[in-house]
Structures are given as structure tokens and as C-alpha cells.
Amino acid sequence: MSAQKKDIRALTKEQLRDFFVEQGDKAFRGNQVYEWLWQKSAHNFDDMTNVSIETRKMLEDNFVINHIKVDTMQRSSDGTVKNAVKLHDGLIVESVLIPTKSRTTACVSSQVGCSLDCKFCATARLKRMRNLNPDEIYDQVVAIDKESRLYFNRPLSNIVFMGMGEPLMNYNNVIKAIDKITSSEGLGMSPKRIVVSTSGVPKMIKKMADDDVKFKLAVSLHSAIDEVRTSIMPFNATFPLSDLREALEYWYKKTKNRITYEYVVWDGINDQKKDVEALIQFCKFAPSKVNLIEYNPIDDGEFQQASSKAIDMYVSMLEANHITVTVRRSRGKDIDAACGQLANKGS
Numbered sequence: 001m002s003a004q005k006k007d008i009r010a011l012t013k014e015q016l017r018d019f020f021v022e023q024g025d026k027a028f029r030g031n032q033v034y035e036w037l038w039q040k041s042a043h044n045f046d047d048m049t050n051v052s053i054e055t056r057k058m059l060e061d062n063f064v065i066n067h068i069k070v071d072t073m074q075r076s077s078d079g080t081v082k083n084a085v086k087l088h089d090g091l092i093v094e095s096v097l098i099p100t101k102s103r104t105t106a107c108v109s110s111q112v113g114c115s116l117d118c119k120f121c122a123t124a125r126l127k128r129m130r131n132l133n134p135d136e137i138y139d140q141v142v143a144i145d146k147e148s149r150l151y152f153n154r155p156l157s158n159i160v161f162m163g164m165g166e167p168l169m170n171y172n173n174v175i176k177a178i179d180k181i182t183s184s185e186g187l188g189m190s191p192k193r194i195v196v197s198t199s200g201v202p203k204m205i206k207k208m209a210d211d212d213v214k215f216k217l218a219v220s221l222h223s224a225i226d227e228v229r230t231s232i233m234p235f236n237a238t239f240p241l242s243d244l245r246e247a248l249e250y251w252y253k254k255t256k257n258r259i260t261y262e263y264v265v266w267d268g269i270n271d272q273k274k275d276v277e278a279l280i281q282f283c284k285f286a287p288s289k290v291n292l293i294e295y296n297p298i299d300d301g302e303f304q305q306a307s308s309k310a311i312d313m314y315v316s317m318l319e320a321n322h323i324t325v326t327v328r329r330s331r332g333k334d335i336d337a338a339c340g341q342l343a344n345k346g347s
């Protein structure tokens, strides 16, 4: 029976209000139920104590409340927490809580598997099964916020869309989830504390600029030379660097937001002076920041983290060109929770 019932959280507040009016009830009832569903994260209609028993029964007859369930939780020696979350149809995605001294960050998934085929990423080996719904993205954040309060005595402070999936290939649902996360009727978090990380889908970057979004953008660049980038991120053949750059210029002109690039330096792939020069050229059109991220091995060693000498060369050449650069250490490696390691291994 329940398979035919609609997920009540797929309804907007307006639709819920209309539903109650159609039922001969007051539109205001829709507000109450909406608050239970989102602000109070009710899992059952029976939790909605300011709604009459008959109304709860009527809701039960018409709808289900689909919730994710934290299936397994692993804690790393560095404090990182990884959740494998089960979706209503049994599929699993992972999300990660990363604590530092000053903040706790949720790294959330946007798709089950991934649409893209980056050679160095474990998630790419799971084919894309489906997009996550807005509520499934939102629930990951709620679960991590709860864990943050429980284990670190503080609410979640930041969110990065760097888990499984390509957020810009599930754009509408990601936007809906962020609307909820930032709304006072949801978690009320500031969009400035949210980063959407993309491999670079030019059309969607332009759309984000047109939509005047308030969150931050990070681009997984890894190389500013087309042949190199295509060899490690094959979709670059479809969306070459010139298109990506044009879209980013458009984004910068509209938003005036600095662009962050995620970048791993690998031995024998992008560890030469010409690679850094190409990166500097690529970044020039807008204020940029380059995050040099540590490589998290996923297999038999086709990819190897470059030497510290190569990293130092990147840092000094970027700095000499007034490009902000940070060298980021991995977190949660011992539980396969670091960037690019999310592949449902523990479950």
C-alpha cells in the first residue's frame, strides 16, 4: 500500500496549505505540519501533537514520511565521523562530519554514485543510480548536525557538497535542499557557509550565476591543460577548459565571488613547472584561491601523491603570482571518509 502513497515532504508549503483547504480544513494546518516535517524533523505523523488524531490518521492514509536512516556510523581516530545512510528504497550514500578547532563541517552527497568518471575517485566506480531528493540531502545535514551537538557540543557550522555525486548534475534538488537548509523554516544556516563543489559543468555554472545564488563555488580543476585534464577527468572532452573558463568568468562578473579551485598534484601527471604555469594563466581572470588537497589513494597505485618538492613549487609559484594557496591535509582516511574515498565500502 505504502508504495502508492506520496512522500509528503515532496510538497511545498503552499501545496500543503492547498491540500488542507481541499480537505475542508484551514490552510494554517499546512503550516503546522510543514513545521513538524522540516524544523522538527518528525518521522511519524503521530509525533505531530498539535494536530488532531483524525487529521494525523488522514495524513497517514494519504502520505508517507520518507526519512533517511543512519545505517552505520564510523568514527576516525582524528574525530571525523562517517555515516552510511540508507534511503527509503534501500540505496546507500555516505556523508561525513569533519571537526576542526573552530568549525564542524558536513560533507554531503548529492547523488547515489556519480554521473562523472574521474579516474582518481572511488565514487566514480559506482555508476550513478539516481539523484537524491531535496529531503534526502537535507536529512544528511540534520543527521550530522545532531552528531555534531552530541559529540562536539556545538551545532554544525559549515556544509560542503563534496560527498558522492556531481551536485550540478542534480541542480534543482540541490538548490531546493539549500533553500531549506538556509530558510528560517529549516535550519536557518547562512548560505555563505555552504560550498558547492563541481567538476565544472559550464551551462550550470552560468545558471547558478543567473539564479543569483548566495553559496560559494569550488571547482575541481586538477589540471589547466586540456590533454592532461581529459586523461584524468574524461568528461573534460565534452566540457573543455575554454568553456569552463568562460562560464567562470560569467560567474565572477555576476557574483564578484572569489573562485576556489580544488587541486591534487600527482606524481608524473601534473607536477611540472608547465602545469603550474597553465594553472596561473587559467586563474588570472578573477581573484582565486587554490586548495592543494592531499591525494587519498583508492587503489593499486596508478595515482601517487606528488613529492613535497612539487607541492612547494606550486605554493611558491602561485604565491609569487598573488594567488592564495592552501595545502590541505586529509581527514578521516582510516575510515575511508576522505575526499574521493566514498564508495560504500563499510556497508
Ligand code: SAH
Binding pocket: 118, 120, 121, 122, 161, 162, 163, 164, 165, 166, 167, 197, 198, 199, 218, 219, 220, 262, 263, 264, 293, 294, 295, 296, 297, 298, 339, 340, 341
Ligand atoms: N563532483 C564534485 C564533488 C565530489 S568530489 C566535484 O568533482 O567537485 C569532492 C572533491 O574530492 C573533488 O575536488 C574531487 O576532485 C576530489 N577527489 C576525488 N577523488 C579524490 C581522491 N582520491 N583524493 C583526493 N581528492 C579526491
